Amino acid sequence: MAQTKVPGEPLYIPEEGGWRPYLPLLDEFVSAIELGFRQHKFYVFTPEGITEVESPRGWQRIRALLKLTFKFEKIAQKRNWREHFTEDPKSYLSTLLQLGFKIRFHTYPDLSGVPLQPDLMVLRFFPVFFAVPWLDQLWQPIADYFTLLFKSFDKLYEYFVSLYQNSVFELTIFIIAFCLLFFGIHLFANLRLRYWRSRIPLVIGGWGTRGKSGTERLKAALFNSLGYATVSKTTGCEAMLLHSWPFGELKEMFLFRPYDKATIWEQTFVVRLAGRLHAQVLLWECMGLNPSYVRVLQRHWMKDDFATITNTYPDHEDIQGPAGFNVAEVIAGFIPRKIHSSNHRRTNDPHPKR
Structure with missing residues (x-):
């Protein structure tokens, strides 16, 4: 009933009417x-x-x-x-x-x-x-x-x-369940994107300051004339999707955006759609401005085989600046890792070095 001088002995707890046998000595x-x-x-x-x-x-x-x-x-x-x-x-x-x-x-x-x-x-x-x-x-x-x-x-x-x-226990369960749901959804989305990206033989991205959409349409017309199944996504004033079957006519359709708001997650929809249409060539225009978003689109998601950059004039200095040359540095980050821009730069030299 009373605590002895021997440590570790069971002690009677009056409030509980016992010595807590469920807690091992x-x-x-x-x-x-x-x-x-x-x-x-x-x-x-x-x-x-x-x-x-x-x-x-x-x-x-x-x-x-x-x-x-x-x-x-x-x-x-x-x-x-x-x-x-x-x-x-x-x-x-x-x-x-x-x-x-x-x-x-x-x-x-x-x-x-x-x-x-x-x-x-x-x-x-x-x-x-x-x-x-x-x-x-x-x-x-x-x-x-x-x-x-x-x-x-x-x-x-x-x-x-x-x-x-x-209780704290219920809060713990909620936090664990929420984390599993949150990271599970993102893991599933990334794995699904990689699966559909691997089914497209050729992917060419495009970025720049002025003239991007026109360049994407020219690229789509080129591959369409060569007889490839082509899917091309342009942004510009209106988000558009161009599609053609092999040796078929290039058709244009609007790209739906909820609440007319652009998000990089629409790129996952475009890649899945191109894969389901059995596209041989996917052309896409980067709609991102934030350098971190562009890095995710190019380096982690798309990993383009080739890329085109149309102009690097000073624009959106509030996001890519502050100086004009910073804009060019940010846009240069759109070049795929396996491509060296020096090998694909247009030059006026009629006899380039080999």
Whole structure:
């Protein structure tokens, strides 16, 4: 009932009416290490649920044993946490997790096999984020929680409409789910873009300050006259799409833009469309102004086989400047990496060096 001078002994907690048997004693952790060099696992069965503990692996066991030996009393005291303590109730298990232990807690299943709802007075001692490996130990509480959440529609509705009853654990689940959705969508979009880009034999981009759209139309007319299946995207005053089948007539259509706003993501639509039309040549006009956007379009997405630059007059100095020559430097970044501009520059020398 009262705390003795022997550290690590179970202590009766009046507020809870017990000595927290679901929290293994520090002696049990030490015994798990001393059983041998191999990793050992033990279970603690209590009315609240099952606590599963795995000892550290390899040489980490020696480090954990030394720290438990020399700081035994200090760590054991963390288990006797009380309501008036300023320390976090999770500090006891958090310290052991940092030493390499793996600790899991799960409730017993009911007759239908669904885990029972855990006691919040018990869960407060088990950390939400785990040290090693946190994903493996976070999955089971998340799975148990969502099983209980979807089991009761009333509780599910209450969770989504409530502003003040969401806990840190639920916030953690939301952040993880949002990150998985956000990065998953971007990963899928990039992989899909690379797939359709690899199906187009020849891609030629175009950029510059004045005359870009006219140059793109001339390029489209050239490849159309050679009998290639061509898709060409121009911007200019109106976003247009030119398409022709092999030895067919070049036709023009409008490129839809939601709310009439340009975005580099429309390039992914154009590439997919060109791939589905079995285009042999894709010509596209860069609509980006920001150097970082252009770098993404050219160096990461399209990776053109060739590129044309029509004029580098000072323009959009507020974005590509401040000086006029800075505009030319930015536009020069549109040249594909595998192409050296010196090999393709137009010159007035009638006898160029070979």
